[in-house]
Amino acid sequence: KACPNCCFCALFHFTVVPVILKALTYDEKRGSCSVGSNVRDAACYVCWAFARAYDPSELIPFINQISSALVIAAVFDRDVNCRRAASVSYRILGTFPHGIDILTAADYFAVGNRVNCYLTISVYIAGFPEYTQPMIDHLVNMKINHWDSVIRELSTKALHNLTPRAPEYMANVVLPRLLPLSVGTDLHTRHGAILACAEITHALCKLAEENNRSVTYYFNEKSLEGLKQIHQEVLAAICLFFFLYLSVCQFFFLTVCTLIEKLSLSKMPFRGDPIIGGWQWLINDSLRSLPLVSSTARQHIKESAVSALAALCNEYYINEKGEADPALQDELVTRYISGLQNTEEMIRCGFSLALGALPRFLLKGRLQQVLEGLKKATIISPEDVSFAQARRDALIAIAKVCQTVGVKGEGSQEEYVCKDNVTQIYATLLNGVTDYTTDSRGDVGGWVRKAAMTSLMEVTLLLVQNETELINANICKQIMCWLAQQAAEKIDKFRAHAGSVFLTLLHFDRPPVPHIPHREELERIFPRSETETLNWNASSEAFPRITQLLGLPTxxxxxxxxxxxxxxxxxxxxxxxxxxxxxxxxxxxxxxxxxxxxxxxxxxxxxxxxxxxxxxxxxxxxxxxxxxxxxxxxxxxxxxxxxxxxxxxxxxxxxxxxxxxxxxxxxxxxxxxxxxxxxxxxxxxxxxxxxxxxxxxxxxxxxxxxxxxxxxxxxxxxxxxxxxxxxxxxxxxxxxxxxxxxxxxxxxxxxxxxxxPQLVSKVKYGNVLLSFFLCNDQLFY
Structure with missing residues (x-):
């Protein structure tokens, strides 16, 4: 007997559904923007219209295809209006597998936040087997090569989070598909594929470690070689594009530093391999950064390189005894300290942050040398008065180094923060609070003051929790007084930061910070209950409180x-x-x-x-x-x-x-x-x-x-x-x-x-005529 709906099914199956599925993911870049959001939104409307026009039973043969496409659009679409349209269409159709659970997690308001969609909601929905593989395939096929770099980066992080849902599929299907793309010719695809390889590898290795398996459990020899090959191919691309496309090189530096970090954190079996030397070279070059790239891009490159350096050192530069090779230690520390006096500000910034990221076994026996180098980088001289970013990063690095080496009151100053060097450390940080350098960018000294205040707080809390007696009354008085001054000044963001640090030190109780002058009066003016609610950015709230400190002599x-x-x-x-x-x-x-x-x-x-x-x-x-x-x-x-x-x-x-x-x-x-x-x-x-x-x-x-x-x-x-x-x-x-x-x-x-006033003489000084007046036996200009 012929099916009464056979024409409808044929039309739907061969004509309508393929067009709708294609339209739900349509995106095309034209110039500096893209077209396609209106098409995707219209496709969601068509799906909504199906539910209004047809009985739900008539849509059952196509429900799995449409449901997967709508869920993907609701979670992974770039535009919020399309995500919300897909969510509403999904709700109206209402006959999808696990529909109630998905609608609860991906409702109209939840999909408004793109980061939440990619990194949280997607993981929950991928827990249902019907959606796991389609979601992964969509990210690999449509999103890691997206024209928007933010979408590419979010997609790779989403793949990291989705890996535990399908580890074998990721290792056996997705990773082999990505490796050729990571050395391809399309730059967007290459960028996304390298990041995706890094994130998936890291997730697989963490999963193997949690299950007490070897880190190579999910990787065959071909995959390991492919991961190592990425670095060589990128170096060749950098050499090719360096003088032509600096923005391309910027992408490559950022991407490979992320790859190095993730592979190091994954504990890949590359110890002793020549690839480690290549990684170190690229990190050092990234720390120097590209001379013609924007300052924002340089900052991102440095941060990525510093993260990669820390992971690389912790995994591949430490031996079984927990020590570093002396020659390697000498080379790294000497290179980075010498770079602190470079005539290029961004090189100083990079090497300062690098010293702050070095692990303890590389700082052992060299602490005083490192602190002296960073101290010199914070001093203002006529030649580098405008190097505020370098001074800021040096102060940040001092606090990081102190946290890394730890505190030991009677220890050696070459290995610990101790009674022999704590005064020098505080003197350097307190000097940073007095930096009021200005240039064409405005109060650039504010960056230095903010970093100094943060570092003072971190070092002080570190000492309080380990060796309280190293903090003397004079140092604590200087810290609190300088913070009070900054909390009374005119720039909102710096005043707010100073006030936050001031209250953190005042109310810290594990154990309390010693020697705070007028502690009882301060706790009355700034009660603990109002620490979180006091808005230091608002002048109307900050100044009535801070002026009460005028009654305290200190x-x-x-x-x-x-x-x-x-x-x-x-x-x-x-x-x-x-x-x-x-x-x-x-x-x-x-x-x-x-x-x-x-x-x-x-x-x-x-x-x-x-x-x-x-x-x-x-x-x-x-x-x-x-x-x-x-x-x-x-x-x-x-x-x-x-x-x-x-x-x-x-x-x-x-x-x-x-x-x-x-x-x-x-x-x-x-x-x-x-x-x-x-x-x-x-x-x-x-x-x-x-x-x-x-x-x-x-x-x-x-x-x-x-x-x-x-x-x-x-x-x-x-x-x-x-x-x-x-x-x-x-x-x-x-x-x-x-x-x-x-x-x-x-x-x-x-x-x-x-x-x-009586004119007594005129003196010509250069091209300026100076007049002087005499009155009451005093000379006035």
């Missing part, structure tokens, strides 16, 4: 130094909340003369220590202007503080041509007029000097601010002459010629009974 100087940069900065939110927090603290201590005197002494100390250090002094002048305007020093009438502050401000702007600094100082001088007595005459004389400054903008700004000052402090001028003084200040064109301006300025001096 931290006051450093917090005030950090706040000076924030309160006098240019970022609106940082400036607003830092200034608001500082003024609130000043109000609390306003009536406490001893607290105020201590604060003012610290403030003057900060100013004195950073005189002519524009990074601090310029924003500090702005902060002082705001503090004087807000009446923070009203408690003082006759006190040396205003005089010292005046002298420091005058010294700061001496011979300065920095317009921002000069304008900030004008505000400070105007604020100092509030202090009566001899101070007013000194301030007025200084302001009148600025009224005839060579820069017109300074003359104009001075006149404007003096006008506002006289309105605020009307007792400065005799009311009888007030109108005339104000008229001169407001009506004079202070941007006119100096001879005209000087006449007006001298008239003001006569009216206000302030000594007139």
């Amino acid at each position: 931290y006051q100087y450093y917090v005030l130094l950090g706040l000076s940069v924030s309160v006098g900065g240019l970022t609106e939110t940082t400036l607003r909340y830092s200034a608001q927090s500082l003024f609130e603290y000043m109000k609390k201590i306003q009536n406490d003369s001893s607290e105020m005197e201590s604060f003012c002494e610290t403030l003057l100390k900060v100013f004195e220590d950073n005189l002519r250090n524009d990074r601090v002094s310029v924003p500090l002048l702005t902060m002082l202007d705001q503090m004087l305007a807000n009446g923070c020093f009203d408690i003082f009438t006759i006190h040396p503080f205003p005089v010292k502050l005046f002298n420091l401000c005058k010294e700061e702007i001496k011979r300065s041509k920095d317009v921002r600094k000069l304008r900030s100082s004008i505000g400070v001088f105007c604020g100092l007029i509030q202090f009566e007595g001899d101070m007013r005459e000194k301030v007025l004389f200084q302001l009148f000097l600025l009224l005839c400054h060579p820069f017109p903008v300074i003359r104009k700004t001075t006149a404007s601010q003096v006008y506002e000052m006289l309105i605020t402090y009307s007792d400065v001028v005799d009311p009888a002459i007030m109108d005339e003084v104000m008229t001169i200040l407001s009506d004079t064109n202070w941007e006119a010629e100096l001879t005209v301006v000087r006449e007006k300025r001298n008239h003001l001096c006569d009216l206000m009974k302030v000594p007139k």
